[in-house]
Amino acid sequence: MPISIVVPQLGESVAEGTVSKWLKQVGERVRKDEPLVEIQTDKINVELPSPAEGVLEAITVPEGTTVLVGTEIGVLGSTAADGASALVTAAAAAAPAPVAAVTAPAPAPAAPVHGAGAAPVGAPVAAAPPAGAPAGVPAGPEAEEDSARQGNLSPAVRKLMREHKVAMSEIAAIRGTGLAGRVSRDDLLEYLKGRARPPAATPAGPPRPAPAPPAPAAASAAALPGLAPAAPGGPAGPREELIPFSKVRKLIAENMLRAKHTAAHTHCFDEADLSAIVALRREWAPKLEAQGVRLTYMPFFIKAAVLALKEFPWVNGEVRGEVMVVKRYYNIGIAVGREEKGLIVPNLKDCDRKNLVQLAGEVNDLAARARAERLRPDEIAGGTFSITNAGVYGALNSAPVINVPEVAILGVHKIAERPVARGGQVVVRPMMNLAIGFDHRVVDGELAVKFLRRVCELLERPELLWFYA
């Protein structure tokens, strides 16, 4: 009778824990009370003792993933060691759906599970490996050696390798920039960008006879890796799908409603001519690239926002009951979209004390870790003002929702060339619309407009940052 390994209650105020390290591999024997897995919450790392003697049958939540208390993270089988591996394969290959259904609330499988059970196995996107995925199951004959060499790689890299089915031989070919030439997460991401196409999805089962005409469903899944096989007209399954809210989705929903219910949301809009910033970025991006820093527009927006906030401190505040808290530090939240994983707004601390290059590095790092679910709790808490860039998806304008308890949010958008009038002439300039969403309870329209105008001015004339920042 398999025993479910769940994250136990770790304290009255503890709602979640992060799987920091599996101390046993799938298929390995474990004695009762022997440490099985480490869970981290806040600054406490707990070794969970095994609830019984048995064999670790499956790891359903991989290292580095944060889950709610009560979530199943693995399965312990009471069977003897012999036949365990067969059992493992069977359980891992056949079980994902039911397992996921039982523990539905937390890590709802990101990849849609419709279609054949084999679909998620090779799906290159699979953001959070679906529950039940055979994470950590050695794959090939080199498995043993591989796992030894993997010991040199960080958990984040190993996780990425699993997600993208990267072999150790590929890792060996990457020139690592980490300590002692180690392949870092960024190296791997860079490599994956260049990797033409992930290896074709191969089902875990026995090899299919090649010449046989493939079943239609399997064929479409294989031909369009990463796309949900929702072929129009075909018998593509139910017309509706029930997907329980993930924990993140619940939190987003709560925050959005709280924002809409408490803040007196008001918006106003402006535009800026980004010729100067575009030119600066064009000149500096290659130079910084050479130093390993990818320069986007966001650091410029942060710089301009911080100086404008200094000049209009009231915008950098918080409503606490009937008190307005004005903050003299500038922790700027950056809205990061993560597709089905959901929006998250980590913040960069003390942006007023950082130069543009530092900001660029930290923005990239923060966004990458947000997508990889490697943020620390303190990076989500403590923001003073937020910026959201709907332009990355092509939006020309938006009316963003305030990240409460902050009192304002800056929306930046697509930079597009368009004709504008300058001194009686029509000229073409890279223009961008800006939006501010503000809490009209405490921020008057006058203040919001002046603040937004100042941001535009600082973007149009970045030399002002020299004089006033």
Added chain:
Amino acid sequence: MSGLLSVCHLGPTPYREGLALQAALVRRRAAARDGAPGGAEATDWLLFPDHPPVLTVGRGGNERSLRVSRESLAARGVELFEVTRGGDMTWHGPGQLVGYPIVDLEPRGRDLHRYLRDLEEALILALERWGVPARRVPGRTGVWAGEEKIASLGIAVRHWVGYHGFALNVAPDLGFFELIHPCGLRGIHMTSVAARLGAATPPLGEARREVAGLLARRLGYEEIRWVPAEAVRNLASGIETSTAAHTTAHHAA
């Protein structure tokens, strides 16, 4: 709950030895609770090691928190240890009060956060006694003086016994923190009691006694017993000696 807290100033302790001592005492503590044969005494511990300069990184961090190369660390004679506690990277060394409470968390309902908050509270009370206003910052475990961090915490739990613990900056060379992003936090500034109080800084011995007393009270022990370092080392290496003979028992003030 055990009413007795055994406290020991270990004196100079290489970091590796500190790990071994903790592991041995954790094992004994769990065995005593579970009534294993051998009959180890059911006491919680508070160890105060004096570590040479060393960097440690917990499960919450990685080498990205390091600001210098490994080679440069080696050149300075600073070792880097990966350990099983929670939290990111930190530094330990002379002038710091490092404390390892080895506490059975079963009778405390396995409430880890409450335990963490109690440790913070004891350090805050000690700092306030010395005249350094200190506080918590929600979401950032540790103790802060103003906007600067003055004590770091990181706990590990095995067999539901807590170990590792806290590091309070009494009068260390804060320059060592330049080697890292402390706790993985960018732009965090570390401070110390000495940086705040100058000549009025309590000597380490006094700070140790103060923290031991406040921590014992906060965690609800009835009695503190100071144990000589030699006895603890013998105990950890399996040599049973009667610790009672060396102890100076007094009630936690």
